[in-house]
Amino acid sequence: MRFPIRPLLFCLFFAVVALLPLAAQEGALETTQPQGITPEDIIKKFAAKETEFAKARDQYTWRQDVKVDTLDGDTVDGEYHEVFDVMFDDKGKRIENVVFAPQSSLQKIAMDQGDFEDIRHRMPFVLAEKDLPEYSVLYVGQQQEDELHCYVFDVAPKKIEYARNVMQQKRYFQGRVWVDDHDFQIVKTYGKSVPDIRKKHGDDEYLYPKFTTWRQQVDGQYWFPVFTKADDELHFKTEDVHIREVVKYEDYKRFGTNTKILFEGKELPQDKDKKPEQKAPDPNKPQ
Numbered sequence: 001m002r003f004p005i006r007p008l009l010f011c012l013f014f015a016v017v018a019l020l021p022l023a024a025q026e027g028a029l030e031t032t033q034p035q036g037i038t039p040e041d042i043i044k045k046f047a048a049k050e051t052e053f054a055k056a057r058d059q060y061t062w063r064q065d066v067k068v069d070t071l072d073g074d075t076v077d078g079e080y081h082e083v084f085d086v087m088f089d090d091k092g093k094r095i096e097n098v099v100f101a102p103q104s105s106l107q108k109i110a111m112d113q114g115d116f117e118d119i120r121h122r123m124p125f126v127l128a129e130k131d132l133p134e135y136s137v138l139y140v141g142q143q144q145e146d147e148l149h150c151y152v153f154d155v156a157p158k159k160i161e162y163a164r165n166v167m168q169q170k171r172y173f174q175g176r177v178w179v180d181d182h183d184f185q186i187v188k189t190y191g192k193s194v195p196d197i198r199k200k201h202g203d204d205e206y207l208y209p210k211f212t213t214w215r216q217q218v219d220g221q222y223w224f225p226v227f228t229k230a231d232d233e234l235h236f237k238t239e240d241v242h243i244r245e246v247v248k249y250e251d252y253k254r255f256g257t258n259t260k261i262l263f264e265g266k267e268l269p270q271d272k273d274k275k276p277e278q279k280a281p282d283p284n285k286p287q
Contacts, residue, residue: 027144
C-alpha cells in the first residue's frame with residue numbers, strides 16, 4: 001500500500017515469529033523432531049509437491065474476489081473491490097476477465113503494483129523446487145490444524161536485491177507455512193510480502209499487511225488457495241492506517257486441454273468430483 005500525499009529486510013527468523021497470529025482450532029506448537037523422516041527430506045517432498053501443484057493450477061480456471069477496506073474504528077471509510085475470472089482464451093493463453101470493479105473509494109492509501117502482485121502471487125504463496133535456493137527454510141515443530149497434523153516451517157528470503165525503481169522491486173514471502181504430514185503439501189501460510197520500502201528522500205512509503213491464506217483440497221489431489229485474510233495496522237510516517245483485506249478463490253474448474261497433469265506419476269482424471277477435506281474459514285467469524 002502506498003501512502004497517497006514503505007524498514008529494510010528483517011533479520012531472518014526471529015522477525016517471523018513476531019508475525020504469528022492467534023489462530024482458531026489450532027493446537028499447541030510442539031517443537032519435537034519428526035519421526036522417521038528428517039526436516040530436510042520433508043522440505044524436498046513438499047517442494048516437489050508444490051512444483052506439481054503449480055503446474056496443475058495452471059490448468060484450472062477460477063473466480064477471484066478481492067476486497068480491500070480501510071477502517072476508522074469499526075467503520076469502513078474506504079474500499080477497493082474487484083472480481084475477476086482467471087480463464088483461457090481460444091489459443092489457450094491465460095487471461096483475467098474483470099466482472100465487477102466499482103470505483104475505488106480508498107482515500108488513506110493507494111493500491112500500487114506491489115499490492116496487485118501480492119494478491120496474484122504472494123498471498124497464494126507457492127514454494128516450488130525452483131524457489132528453494134532463494135529461501136531459508138527452518139523447521140520449527142509440529143502442530144494440529146483442524147483435523148490435519150502438520151509440520152511447521154519458517155520461511156524467509158536469503159537476500160533481497162533492492163531496485164532503484166520501486167515498480168521493478170522483486171518481492172518475496174516471509175513467514176510460516178504448515179505442511180500436511182500425509183500429502184506433504186502446504187495447507188496454510190501466514191506472513192507478509194517483503195520488502196517494505198521507506199524512501200530516505202521524499203514522502204513515498206510502500207507498506208504491506210500481514211496475511212493468512214488457507215488452502216482446500218481440489219479434485220482429491222492438490223491443496224489450492226481458497227481464502228486469504230489480512231487485518232493489520234500500517235504505520236506510515238504521518239498516520240497509522242487500519243487495513244482489512246479478504247481474497248476469495250472460488251469455482252475451480254479443470255480447463256479442457258490436451259496437457260496431462262501428473263500426480264505421483266499418474267494422470268489426473270478430467271472430472272474427479274471429490275468434496276474438499278478441509279473447509280475454508282468463515283470470514284464473518286473472528287480468526
